[in-house]
Amino acid sequence: DAGITQSPRHKVTETGTPVTLRCHQTENHRYMYWYRQDPGHGLRLIHYSYGVKDTDKGEVSDGYSVSRSKTEDFLLTLESATSSQTSVYFCAIHRQVTDTQYFGPGTRLTVL
Amino acid sequence: QKEVEQDPGPLSVPEGAIVSLNCTYSNSAFQYFMWYRQYSRKGPELLMYTYSSGNKEDGRFTAQVDKSSKYISLFIRDSQPSDSATYLCAMSETLSNYQLIWGAGTKLIIKP
Numbered sequence: 236d237a238g239i240t241q242s243p244r245h246k247v248t249e250t251g252t253p254v255t256l257r258c259h260q261t262e263n264h265r266y267m268y269w270y271r272q273d274p275g276h277g278l279r280l281i282h283y284s285y286g287v288k289d290t291d292k293g294e295v296s297d298g299y300s301v302s303r304s305k306t307e308d309f310l311l312t313l314e315s316a317t318s319s320q321t322s323v324y325f326c327a328i329h330r331q332v333t334d335t336q337y338f339g340p341g342t343r344l345t346v347l
Numbered sequence: 348q349k350e351v352e353q354d355p356g357p358l359s360v361p362e363g364a365i366v367s368l369n370c371t372y373s374n375s376a377f378q379y380f381m382w383y384r385q386y387s388r389k390g391p392e393l394l395m396y397t398y399s400s401g402n403k404e405d406g407r408f409t410a411q412v413d414k415s416s417k418y419i420s421l422f423i424r425d426s427q428p429s430d431s432a433t434y435l436c437a438m439s440e441t442l443s444n445y446q447l448i449w450g451a452g453t454k455l456i457i458k459p
Contacts, residue, residue, distance in 0.1 A: 266445050277451035329445040338390035
């Protein structure tokens with residue numbers, strides 16, 4: 236258990252509405268990541284952060300924005316949700332002691 | 348062509364069998380190789396981590412890297428029904444920003 240929580244765990248929303256997903260960590264890790272997971276695609280990186288207010292784009296960043304105002308919180312925002320953003324979203328941290336990523340439990344998002 | 352290829356399965360084997368899971372990759376600069384296990388509706392969890400070539404063993408699990416063939420394997424001995432999950436490989440050139448390139452995952456079913 237890497238001390239990562241995600242909220243909400245499930246959300247159903249309508250096309251065009253804004254959505255914010257929250258990732259919270261308790262171990263003060265510098266690097267945090269947002270992924271989406273879809274059948275046949277595996278995990279795809281959306282955005283990542285390497286410190287407070289320091290973020291960068293990943294492979295599939297279009298339509299998503301992120302913010303990190305505190306070390307422990309990394310927010311993912313869908314400004315105007317579309318049906319193609321229906322997915323399972325995972326947050327991860329990089330733990331330096333083991334040099335690997337550890338994942339939260341995921342948020343299942345459905346955009347109708 | 349994806350950077351990392353992984354057969355999606357499902358791979359179905361009887362309990363007690365030796366399981367071989369594989370990934371191929373195209374980027375010869377990859378040096379860090381990981382295997383994650385993901386149970387249904389859960390986040391991925393780190394199983395094995397190897398650097399460069401060679402074998403690494405942990406209990407019933409053995410990870411093998413063949414950089415000359417750009418091929419990595421995960422072997423599971425004495426497979427158990429509790430090993431039924433999706434197995435994802437991940438790899439990276441460098442740990443500078445800790446970004447990983449992921450395979451799509453292989454679904455494994457161990458039949459009692």
